[in-house]
Amino acid sequence: AQSVTQPDIHITVSEGASLELRCNYSYGATPYLFWYVQSPGQGLQLLLKYFSGDTLVQGIKGFEAEFKRSQSSFNLRKPSVHWSDAAEYFCAVGAGGFTGGGNKLTFGTGTQLKVEL
Amino acid sequence: GAGVSQSPSNKVTEKGKDVELRCDPISGHTALYWYRQSLGQGLEFLIYFQGNSAPDKSGLPSDRFSAERTGGSVSTLTIQRTQQEDSAVYLCASSPRDRSYEQYFGPGTRLTVT
Numbered sequence: 001a002q003s004v005t006q007p008d009i010h011i012t013v014s015e016g017a018s019l020e021l022r023c024n025y026s027y028g029a030t031p032y033l034f035w036y037v038q039s040p041g042q043g044l045q046l047l048l049k050y051f052s053g054d055t056l057v058q059g060i061k062g063f064e065a066e067f068k069r070s071q072s073s074f075n076l077r078k079p080s081v082h083w084s085d086a087a088e089y090f091c092a093v094g095a096g097g098f099t100g101g102g103n104k105l106t107f108g109t110g111t112q113l114k115v116e117l
Numbered sequence: 118g119a120g121v122s123q124s125p126s127n128k129v130t131e132k133g134k135d136v137e138l139r140c141d142p143i144s145g146h147t148a149l150y151w152y153r154q155s156l157g158q159g160l161e162f163l164i165y166f167q168g169n170s171a172p173d174k175s176g177l178p179s180d181r182f183s184a185e186r187t188g189g190s191v192s193t194l195t196i197q198r199t200q201q202e203d204s205a206v207y208l209c210a211s212s213p214r215d216r217s218y219e220q221y222f223g224p225g226t227r228l229t230v231t
Binding site: 032034036041042043044045046049051090092094103104105106107108109110 | 121148150152159160161162165173175176208210212217218219220221222223224225
């Protein structure tokens with residue numbers, strides 16, 4: 001069964017500082033990997049996704065993530081954090097879009113990001 | 118264009134009552150997912166619809182939970198005889214047929230069972 005681990009429950013960074021949120025996954029085949037962001041009272045917004053090809057993927061809002069198969073990781077990064085980035089971030093793994101079971105996602109437990117001004 | 122909408126945004130119900138939660142997917146999206154987000158369990162997959170195919174119900178936690186999707190569009194998640202452990206935020210997502218991996222989420226329905 002697939003699983004996702006986000007080891008950091010809370011992270012606090014200063015505005016303008018760089019950010020890295022960790023994500024490790026377990027999946028038997030090539031995974032589909034995602035990062036979502038959830039602001040208070042809001043649904044989940046897709047930041048970026050990885051399926052294949054270039055292991056460094058760019059997303060919205062200046063975020064990027066790097067897929068490292070050898071480490072089973074898909075860490076999210078941003079060079080300079082803005083106060084508006086404060087939110088909860090979820091890493092997710094999907095079985096792929098072409099299986100009979102659709103692409104139900106397995107989520108990590110989330111990392112709450114606080115940004116200090 | 119319009120995103121995924123869910124109603125109601127908040128629902129408070131008494132233990133033992135039935136509730137219905139509604140999801141309107143993005144127009145033209147053929148796939149629809151329900152997830153549940155709770156403090157103790159995080160985000161969990163519940164059920165998946167794709168076009169006219171039989172739904173994948175593998176994530177439903179008990180037979181008190183059911184869902185239907187009428188006309189390949191609107192979906193209703195029904196919880197019968199609600200229990201306090203059903204309190205959670207219920208999220209709906211939809212995706213287009215050719216990009217079923219790209220899920221767009223609604224704002225959710227916060228269910229509180231008293």
